[in-house]
Amino acid sequence: AQSVTQLDSHVSVSEGTPVLLRCNYSSSYSPSLFWYVQHPNKGLQLLLKYTSAATLVKGINGFEAEFKKSETSFHLTKPSAHMSDAAEYFCVVSTNFGNEKLTFGTGTRLTIIP
Amino acid sequence: SAVISQKPSRDICQRGTSLTIQCQVDSQVTMMFWYRQQPGQSLTLIATANQGSEATYESGFVIDKFPISRPNLTFSTLTVSNMSPEDSSIYLCSVKTTAKNIQYFGAGTRLSVL
Numbered sequence: 297a298q299s300v301t302q303l304d305s306h307v308s309v310s311e312g313t314p315v316l317l318r319c320n321y322s323s324s325y326s327p328s329l330f331w332y333v334q335h336p337n338k339g340l341q342l343l344l345k346y347t348s349a350a351t352l353v354k355g356i357n358g359f360e361a362e363f364k365k366s367e368t369s370f371h372l373t374k375p376s377a378h379m380s381d382a383a384e385y386f387c388v389v390s391t392n393f394g395n396e397k398l399t400f401g402t403g404t405r406l407t408i409i410p
Numbered sequence: 411s412a413v414i415s416q417k418p419s420r421d422i423c424q425r426g427t428s429l430t431i432q433c434q435v436d437s438q439v440t441m442m443f444w445y446r447q448q449p450g451q452s453l454t455l456i457a458t459a460n461q462g463s464e465a466t467y468e469s470g471f472v473i474d475k476f477p478i479s480r481p482n483l484t485f486s487t488l489t490v491s492n493m494s495p496e497d498s499s500i501y502l503c504s505v506k507t508t509a510k511n512i513q514y515f516g517a518g519t520r521l522s523v524l
Contacts, residue, residue: 328511339414339502339517340453347511386452397468398443398513400452 298323300389302401310409315359315374317404319387322368329370330388330398331361340386346370357381382408412437412505414516422522423493430489431519433503438483441506443513444476448499456501459486493523 303318321327331343344355351363357380361372370387387401413436423429433442444456456476457465465478480486490497500518507514 330512332515340504340515342512342514345512397455397458398453400454402452 298327298389298391298399300387300399300401302385302387302404304404305402306405306407308407308409309377311379312376315372315377315381315406317372317385317387317406319370319372319401320368321370321387321389323389323391325391328390329361329363330390331355331359331370331372332386332388334384334386334403336383343372343385377406377408379408379410382406411512412439412507412514414503414505414514416503416516416519418519419517420520420522422524424524425494427493428489428491429493429521430487431501431503433486433488433516435484435505437507439505439507440483442480442486443504443506444478444486444488445502445504445515446499447502447518453502456488490521493521495523497521498523 299322301320309315329346332340333343334340343359344353344361346353346363354360359374361370363370385404388398390398415434417432442459445453446456447453455468456471457467457478459465459478459480461480461483475491477489500520502518503516504513
């Protein structure tokens with residue numbers, strides 16, 4: 297079984313300040329972990345992906361995430377928020393053991409304060 | 411990456427009717443998926459549609475309500491049958507590319523049932 301918990305349903309930061317979106321996962325097998333972003337009235341876009349290579353993963357638009365097995369966490373960060381980062385962010389887990397199913401977290405809505 | 415086109419992008423339907431959603435991909439893919447995103451919620455997998463086999467439905471979803479076709483490696487349809495207001499959601503198609511083991515999503519179909 298696999299599951300994802302996004303610890304914050306809503307995060308607000310000021311433009312130019314750091315962003316931290318928290319995610320904890322549970323997986324019976326070696327997981328693949330993803331962060332997707334959904335802008336209003338848009339589809340989902342892949343930000344980054346972890347698949348047991350480097351624990352620090354760099355994605356698009358300046359985002360990165362660190363896989364910490366001991367803490368079962370995969371938090372998403374960005375050093376400096378832009379107005380265009382305002383969106384819904386989903387942490388997603390998938391196992392590598394022949395199961396292609398993605399399990400989505402409940403999402404974190406990121407608001408950027410001008 | 412894969413480019414996914416979904417039609418229609420949105421629709422308003424009457425209770426008791428059915429709607430067929432189309433998903434077209436710009437390249438051949440083995441695995442296609444259909445998700446539902448209810449208002450203000452995360453994504454839930456409805457079924458996996460592989461070409462040449464019957465779709466595999468997740469718990470809580472049945473073929474009579476959500477019949478799926480997968481006639482070739484670039485196309486799939488999802489029908490929402492005998493609709494009720496509870497079916498009002500965004501329905502998203504996704505595909506998995508073998509090369510990168512990543513799922514790409516269409517922009518979704520916004521369905522409102524009156």
